[in-house]
Amino acid sequence: MAQITAALVKQLREMTDSPMMECKKALVQAEGDIEKAVDVLRTMGIAKAVKRAGRDTNEGTVATFVSEDGKTGAILELSCETDFVGTNPKFTGFAAKLAQVVAEQNPADVDALKACEMDGSTVDAELTEMIHVIGENMKVMRFQRVSVENGALASYIHLGGKIADIACFEFAKAESAAADEFKTFAHDVAMQIAATAPVAASRDDVPAETVEHELSIYKAQAAESGKPEAIQEKMAQGRLEKYFKEFVLCEQEFVKDSSVTIDGLAKKTSKDLGDEIKVKSFVLYRFGE
Structure with a gap:
C-alpha cells in the first residue's frame, strides 16, 4: 500500500474539490491509488467531477491550423519555460506555423516533424534559432493532423492558447463550406467543445470502457439508496443518460441557447442550407495534459 502523504491528499482535494x-x-480505502480514490x-x-489540476509541468501554447479549403488541419502543443514567453506573439505565431507544417507535410512523429522543410530550412533548425532568439528552451510536446473528404474543419483557441480544438463536419454539398450559416454553426460548435470538453461527438463514440466505468459508479451510488434492485437499475440508467447529455457533444445544450442541443442546431443549419450537416468528430487539446 502506498503511503498516504499530505501531498497526495492535497492533490486529490484539488482534483475533486472534496473535504480534506x-x-x-x-485514499486509505483505495490503498493510495488516486484514481480509485476519485471513484x-x-x-x-x-x-461530482474531476478537475484536471496539477498536471501542468511547464508553460506554452496550443496552436491550430486549417487550410483555406477547410479540408486539412492540425493541432499542436509547444512548451516553453515561462508564461511570459508562452503568451508572446512571436512564440504563439511560431507554434501556428508548426501546426501548418504538420497539416501540409503530415509527419509521423516529432522526429519526422523536425526533419520537415520550413522557411527554406528545417523545423529543427528553425526551432533551434527560436530558442536562441527568445532565450528559453522549447519542445514540441504532441500534435495531430486532421482531414476530411466531404466536409470541412473548424478550429477554436481559448484562454490564449491553453485550450484549443479542431472540429470535423461532414456534408454532401461542397458549396455548404462557404455558406455563412455553416461558418457560424462550425465556429459555435468549436467554441462549445473548448468550453465544455465533451468526451465524444456522439454517444456511439464514447469508449465502451468509459460507459462501463460510469455505469459502475452509478450502480454503486444507487445501491446506497437501499431501494429494490429493479429501481436501482433504473436509477443507474437514468444517471447514465444524464452523463450522455452532459458529456456527449451532440446531446449537450448549446452554451449560447440552452433551449436547443448541438444536434438540434445541426438540424436547423441543415434545413437552412438544404444539406445534411453532421458533427463527425473533434480533437481537443488542453495544455499540459
Missing part, C-alpha cells in the same frame, strides 16, 4: 478528511479516508469519492456522492 474525506480525501484522506478515500470512492464519486460513489459516496462527494465528488
Whole structure:
C-alpha cells in the first residue's frame, strides 16, 4: 500500500474539490491509488467531477491550423519555460506555423516533424534559432493532423492558447463550406467543445470502457439508496443518460441557447442550407495534459 502523504491528499482535494478528511479516508480505502480514490469519492456522492489540476509541468501554447479549403488541419502543443514567453506573439505565431507544417507535410512523429522543410530550412533548425532568439528552451510536446473528404474543419483557441480544438463536419454539398450559416454553426460548435470538453461527438463514440466505468459508479451510488434492485437499475440508467447529455457533444445544450442541443442546431443549419450537416468528430487539446 502506498503511503498516504499530505501531498497526495492535497492533490486529490484539488482534483475533486472534496473535504480534506474525506480525501484522506478515500485514499486509505483505495490503498493510495488516486484514481480509485476519485471513484470512492464519486460513489459516496462527494465528488461530482474531476478537475484536471496539477498536471501542468511547464508553460506554452496550443496552436491550430486549417487550410483555406477547410479540408486539412492540425493541432499542436509547444512548451516553453515561462508564461511570459508562452503568451508572446512571436512564440504563439511560431507554434501556428508548426501546426501548418504538420497539416501540409503530415509527419509521423516529432522526429519526422523536425526533419520537415520550413522557411527554406528545417523545423529543427528553425526551432533551434527560436530558442536562441527568445532565450528559453522549447519542445514540441504532441500534435495531430486532421482531414476530411466531404466536409470541412473548424478550429477554436481559448484562454490564449491553453485550450484549443479542431472540429470535423461532414456534408454532401461542397458549396455548404462557404455558406455563412455553416461558418457560424462550425465556429459555435468549436467554441462549445473548448468550453465544455465533451468526451465524444456522439454517444456511439464514447469508449465502451468509459460507459462501463460510469455505469459502475452509478450502480454503486444507487445501491446506497437501499431501494429494490429493479429501481436501482433504473436509477443507474437514468444517471447514465444524464452523463450522455452532459458529456456527449451532440446531446449537450448549446452554451449560447440552452433551449436547443448541438444536434438540434445541426438540424436547423441543415434545413437552412438544404444539406445534411453532421458533427463527425473533434480533437481537443488542453495544455499540459
